[in-house]
Amino acid sequence: MPPKHKKRGRESKLVLKLWTLKNVVEIKAPMLRSFDFIGSIQYICFKNIPLLAKVSLIDNESSEKSRKCEITNFFKSFVVLENLKLNEASRKLFAAAAGGVPTRLPFDLKFFKYLRISSVALDQQGEILCALFLIRSCPYLEYMKIYKVCFFDEDSPALPxxxxxxxxxxxxxxxxxxNLQGFLATKAGMQFIKLLLDKSHVLVRMLIKFYIDDYDHCQLYEYLTKTYSLIVVVNAFRCASPNAEVAFHIEYDSDYDDL
Structure with a gap:
């Protein structure tokens, strides 16, 4: 399907859908304000995008087919980036780069306010390092949604x-x-919640949705007991913001909200 290109005054939006795997896509668009990508890609490069403020990258391919992307080079073209949405595969375009993920960018994304990422395995250090890299590099971040938090080992140890x-x-x-959604009733999940509460001095609201998968009766009772116990623990965490509200929901299926 060809890309849709809409212009509105001096602003423009590009929606690009590629259902067959492409090697490289290069975006050169000095008037582009919003870019939405859905499809299969090995590498994407942005050049001359001084007005690009909103980016959504939803990659349908596995990371094994992705080319290495140096993460600092990826972000240095974004001068006024405000809103970023990444799924698991698009995040791994640079998460698997040579040398791994740095602690933070050597520069701040000063206009970056909205971050949405999906499919973060909190018991996998590479996964959480990528999420922490994005958070650390965005000192003006106002809204964060991590959707479909998961784990491979429920009893995995806490992460350094x-x-x-x-x-x-x-x-x-x-x-x-x-907004955190997924299987958060784990040690790493509690660590992450504690970190955000302790470091967010103007936090207004944290919504935590615990998802419970298909368990038999005994497993369900055990998981519910553990989840409610962890809710008590979260309520005892130090909260840097005196006005913060922490809300909890327990969902009995895995129909996550749209990213």
Missing amino acids: CLELEGFSDVMFSHLKEV
Whole structure:
């Protein structure tokens, strides 16, 4: 399907859908304000995009087919980026780059306010490092949604990269709303929630949706007991914002909200 290109005054939006795997897509568009991509790609390159503020990359391919992308080079073209949405495969375009994921960008994304990412495995250090990289590099972030949080090992140990001591130089000074959805009743899930509450001084609302998959009766009772116990633990966490509301929901299926 050919891309749809809409112009409105001096602003423009590009919607690109590629259902067959492409090697490289290069975007050169000095008037482009919004870019939505859905499809299969090995590599995407942005050049001359001084007005691009909103980007959505939904890649349908596995990371094995992705080319290595140096993450700093990927983001340095975004001068006024405000809104970013990434799914698992598109995030791995640079998560698997040579040298791994750095702690943060050498520059701040000063206009970046809205971050939505999906399919983060909190018991996998590479997954969470990528999410933390994005959060650390966006000091003016206001809204964050992490959708479809999952795990491979429910009893996996706590992750060193989520320890509060490693964030002594980090403060989420503008983060007002956090939306976390998925299987969060794990040690790593609790670590991540604790970190966000401790570092978000102007937080207004955190919504935590615990998802419960298909369990038999005994497993369901055990998981519910554990989830309710962890809710008690979260309520006891230090919250840096005096006005923050922490809301909980338990969903008995895996029909996640749209990213």
